[in-house]
Amino acid sequence: MSISIPNGSLHLVGLSYSKIFPQVHQELAYWKKRAAEIPDEELKRQALSSIQTKTFHCEGGSVYAILARKRWKEAVRFIVAYQTISDYLDNLCDxxxxxxxxxxSFLHQSMTDALTPGHVIKNYYKYRIEQEDNGYLVELVTTCQKTLSHIDRYEEIQPFLQKLASLYIDLQVHKHVKKEERVPRLKNWFQNYSSSWPDLSWYEFSACAGSTLGIFALVSYGLDGRASSQLAEKIFESYFPYMQGLHILLDYYIDQQEDEEEGDLNFCSYYPDELVMEKRFLYFIKETEERLRSLPDRRFHRLVAKGLVGMYLADKKVKQIKHANRMIPKLLNEAGLKAKFFYVNTKLYHKVRPVMSLLNYTPVSGQITKSP
Structure with a gap:
């Protein structure tokens, strides 16, 4: 059954809760079962952890499946599989x-292969101690490949998908090495791109590379029969760097306390002070809004951007952040009323979700029905 692309906040939220999220949870239930079957204890632990703690990545990314309209379930399948690869490998590296x-680098070749239907599968664990995952990572890769093989004119959008994936993979490699090597490697990497984006710092550019949203938008358009090099170029230029940068900077913003405790690299920590960070976040919101104007379904894309601002700033972890009470109202005011709507809606969702989970209930088709 086809779904329509929403122009309003209520329509987007309704579709997400009634159709997209239940489908995401169905896909994740399968991958959780497969992860539990992994014989190597370390690989199993990281695979299960990546699903349990990062479900919201798949939920948020799968909103783009709406762009696939009648093939939205196929889009959800790809997005969940690809995002699960990303989250699993992030755990393995982090x-x-x-x-x-x-x-x-070799682990992340799986993300390149996943975007290349028919590409030869490798032993992605070649350079690590742990080896046996009972085909878990390979099945994630082939699930993506199978979905992409059904996109007409896929070859027109593939170069842009690979470009986004390449940026993401480079970031993941550089940011997870020995602590003393991370910043020098990232700064050196940015030198290759600084002339193209002179308004970005090395840590902002790194954040822009860390999002998969552009990939999900492109694949969903492809499944809807709209694959073309012209659209792919528009998506790339509209999403990279600012939309993707806004996404990941917000993600790092809410994780500041957690990353400090864990000793993990956090790009927000490199801003000279909170005022500079606030100014740059406002800049990213403005640039994102401007660059999304040229896209088809621009109201949808702008809704997602405003949703990112509202949803991330509504996260419980924000309470731990110094000066958040001053910065959050300014960001919400810049993003507008729709961002404030998503902010309030997300706050409510966080309150209701634990109760629903405790009762083993899942929202389906606008109603509350008991999970099987």
Whole structure:
């Protein structure tokens, strides 16, 4: 059944809760089952953890499946599988047993292969101790490949998908090596791009590379039969760097306390002070708004951008952040009334969701029905 692309906040929220999120949870239930079957204890632990703690990544990314209209379920399948690869590998690089950039690079070839239907599958664990995952990562890759193989004129959008994926992979490799090597590597990497984006700092550019939103938008348009090099170029230029940068900077913003406690790299910590950070966040909101104007379905894209601002700023972790009470109203005012709507809606969702989870209930088709 086809779904329509929403122009308003209520329509977007309604579609997300009634159709998109239940489908996401259905897909994740399968991958959680597969992760539980992994024989290697370390790989199993990281696979299960990535699903349990990062479900909201798949929920948020899968909103783009709406752009696929009648093929939205296929889009959700791809988005959940690809985002699960991303989250799983992030755990393996961030929380596991290796600091080897060669290992990280080879692991992330799975994300390149996932965007290349028919590409030869590799042993992505070649350079690490843990090896046996019972085909978990390979199945995630082939699930993505199968979905993409059904996109007409896929070859027109693939170069832009690979470009976005390449930026993401480079970031993941550089940011997870030994602590003393991370910043020098990221600064050196940025030198290759600084002339193209002179208004960005090295840490802002790194944040822009860390989002998968452009990939999800492009694949969903492709599934809807709108794959073209012209649209792909528009998506790339509209999403990179500012929309993707806004996404990841907000993500790092709410994780500041957690990352400090864990000793993890956080790009927000490199701003000279809170006032500079606030000014730059406002700049990213403005640039995102401006660059999305040229896209088809621009109201949808702008809704998602405003949703990002509202949803991230409504996160419970914001309470731990110094000066958040001063910065949040300014960001919400800049993003507008729709961002404030998503802010309030997300606050409510956080209150209701634990109760629903406790009762084992899931929202389906606008009603509350008991999960099987």
């Amino acid at each position: 929380r596991s047993t290796s600091l080897d950039p060669v290992d990280f």
